[in-house]
């Protein structure tokens with residue numbers, strides 16, 4: 545599996561817009577949802593399909609149908625919630641497993657505080673959503689959590705990734721595919737992605753000081 549930047553003009557245009565510092569909470573939420581929808585579209589590319597025959601206007605016609613892929617979408621609280629509606633637009637029947645992880649601001653270590661996963665994870669593909677992949681601690685902790693419960697097919701959608709985080713996650717979990725809108729330059733001394741978006745959770749929830 546691999547780390548992929550979704551190099552689609554719409555994705556690249558929208559992630560560029562999202563970087564503007566003077567953006568309203570409303571606009572930041574809208575763009576995040578739109579980007580999540582586009583990344584989810586990309587993540588479904590390899591979903592299995594089968595050919596079935598339906599009765600068309602001029603007789604039977606062979607069509608392709610999705611072959612019953614079971615998905616659970618996994619938003620990492622808080623910021624992952626900003627991507628949830630966009631993903632569910634494409635997968636309205638998907639179950640949602642919510643994971644709460646706060647990054648300790650001093651140590652940058654992930655501190656899990658909530659876990660409500662759906663059942664039968666061994667039968668489902670998990671689609672983890674979080675706008676920011678910085679050190680990779682939060683994503684790795686979420687993947688560990690899902691694997692402990694038997695989940696074997698996992699993908700992640702992020703808006704912005706830092707090289708440090710990509711390295712940490714692909715080293716720990718080479719089987720997990722990550723789709724990103726951008727691979728940025730580096731982390732600063734406080735663990736923020738440069739150029740990044742700033743604090744995505746604060747921007748989505750309007751808690752920026």
Ligand SMILES: O=P(O)(O)OC[C@H]1O[C@H](OP(=O)(O)OP(=O)(O)O)[C@H](O)[C@@H]1O
Pocket residue numbers: 620621622623624645646647648652654674675676677678679680681682683709735744745746
């Ligand atoms: O790759 P990492 O170094 O773990 O950093 C990324 C994590 O940090 C942010 O969440 P934060 O802990 O700030 O929580 P929030 O969503 O409540 O703002 C972000 O949404 C990721 O979950």
Ligand SMILES: O=c1cc[nH]c(=O)[nH]1
Pocket residue numbers: 676678735736737738740741742743744745
């Ligand atoms: O740049 C970053 C890093 C972690 N969390 C964010 O919201 N932004």
Ligand SMILES: [Mg+2]
Pocket residue numbers: 623743744745746
């Ligand atoms: Mg935050």
